[in-house]
Amino acid sequence: MASTSEGVDSSISPGLLEDLKRLLWGRSLTDEVFLRWTQGFVLSADEPTALLQYEGGPCAVIVPVQAFLLRFALFTEENEAVEKWREHSDETAKDLLCQSLSAILLQTTATSYTVVYSDHSFTEMQEQDGPQESGGEEDVQRSPKRRKLCHDQFHLNLRCQQCDSREQLVNLVQSNLEKFQGDFGVLYYLYSLLLTKGVDQIKNEMEDPSEPLIDSTHGHGSQSLINLLLTGKAVSHVFDNEKDVAGMKLHGVSRQSQIGFLTQLEHLRYCEVGFNLKSPSLPVWVLGSETHLTVLFTQDLSLVAPESPEDTARRIFKSFDPEGNGFISSCLLGDVLHSLSLVSDQGYVDIMKGKLDSEGLGIIVLSAFMEEFYPGNSQQQGPKTFTVFHYNGLKRSNSTHKVQYKKGTATILEHGIPLVTEYTDVTTCLQTKWPTISIEWSGNDVPSLN
Known part of the structure; x- marks a missing residue:
């Protein structure tokens, strides 16, 4: 049994565990969906600060963590740009990951924090049931016996530790980093987030608490889950503040976020992202397609200048x-x-x-x-040309089959000037914020939102 100076570990009560599972997975959890989520926060060998994603689904957690990681890689605590940010060492990248995991937990509450892990060796159990497939960083092969074992044994062996201060939380995350980077790391962190925020509080913030945070069919994370990671609140909408629709009060994002969010669904007119997510305090945006999340970022702080x-x-x-x-x-x-x-x-x-x-x-x-x-007060805010980078954690979605940042030069034309550009899923998503934006990607290697 593990323990630290932050507190003695304890098991999660059966009742609370059942509430967590119902909130996260719904009434039933299939082995297929659970398997999609069994991975850790693994850093790419080809881009020290980029996280890998093996299968569809966990981008709802991995990508917000990636966005926060970039926030710390690109800028100092004083929000000054970091030089040579792509040259961070592997050890520094791990430190940045710890900062990111801690920061997301810290924004959910100001009282106490919970870190979830398991002190049981799943590797040993796996070796008893069948040999582990050997391979590199993206080897996600699992024996059929282990697949069945994961779902039951994972929850039975969960432990947690609580702490009451920022310093203790950072230390606790640091001491459990190896577990967060292991096979079940994303799930350990997700359960840590839910327990830190509190099941009842999350349900209060969601529009429909009967809807699970993870889709039971495809394993995709809900907007409530994405918002919880990005803003600390599990609201179900992306507009600002509250809206009264047919007598029903709907809750959106109540304050400007550090990390932004843009979605292709706005281009398709299914929703409208409000100022608080569309215009973050730092120039890092999570981009949403209908099924996947990626990140667009830049070090040009003039893009997040005060609202005109x-x-x-x-x-x-x-x-x-x-x-x-x-x-x-x-x-x-x-x-x-x-x-x-x-x-x-x-x-x-x-x-x-x-x-x-x-x-x-x-x-x-x-x-x-x-x-x-406001006559004649339509001067364009921000630069006309700036450098951007795009991240997609799926190797198969990168033309080189390596998870690396793709560099581009973005141009924003004056309002009223016709936009002549090749429409891609990335540009149509970005045009929900900058209607006249176009991007020329290095090597004409256009990234994918999927």
Whole structure:
């Protein structure tokens, strides 16, 4: 039985374990889905700070951790760019991984933290049931007997330790890093996250707590799980704050995140990502396709400069237009003006209503609102050209079959200039934030979102 100065380890009670399994996997857990998630946080031999992903599914955990790892690899604690960031040693990369794992746990709560692991040797059990396939860093072959054993024995042998301070948590993560990098490391960390946050608190933040965090058919992580890792809250939506839809209050992301999130689903008009995720405090974005997550990042901090007055106005206006119609009811004009700290006394509001809704339709269009209150204030924010990198943790999704960052030069054209570019899944995703962006990838090696 393991113990550290941070506290003596303990087992997880059967009742709590059942609650965890139900929250994470739903009513049934298949061997196939569980097997997809049995991997550790393994660093690439071809890119010291890049994590490998073996099969579809665990990107919902691996990619947010990768994004935080890049945050620490690219920038100092004072948010200054790190020179020669691709030349980190293997030991430094492990330290960065520890920082990332700790940071995600720290943002979920300010009280106590839990680290989950097992003190049972699954390797020994595997060798008793059949020889382990030997291979390199991406060898994920497992004997059929071990596959059946994993599901039952894994949960029976889980242990946990608690601590009450940041320093203790960092030490605890450091002392368990080898386990986090082993066969079940992603799952150990995922259970650590759920216990640190608390099952009841996660359910309170989710829109539908009966829906598992991991899809029982394909093993994909839900948006609630992704948001929990990125923001510390397991809300089910990507818009800002709250929305009232048909009398139902829906909860989104309540504050600006360190790591951003953009999704191809917005391009397909299934959702709209709010400012808090779309404009993070650091220029690192998780990119979502319909089935996979990747990361786009840069060291150009001007891309996350403070929000312009025009952008603020658009965001506030859209918050009163939850269905994304491009207009608001004219009766809401006063509320919009008040939220923007503009003149909002009733006499002035009535005059503006008459001007902006001259035909008496009862609506005010966004473009007319912007032209009236922010005329000529559409100067482009941020650089026109900047260097970006893209990460995809699946070897099979990289043209070289190596997990390495792909470099590109991004260009943002002035608004109103026609965009002539070859549309790719990456650019269509990025255009949900920068509508006129195009990217020229080094060696014409276009990365994939899948």
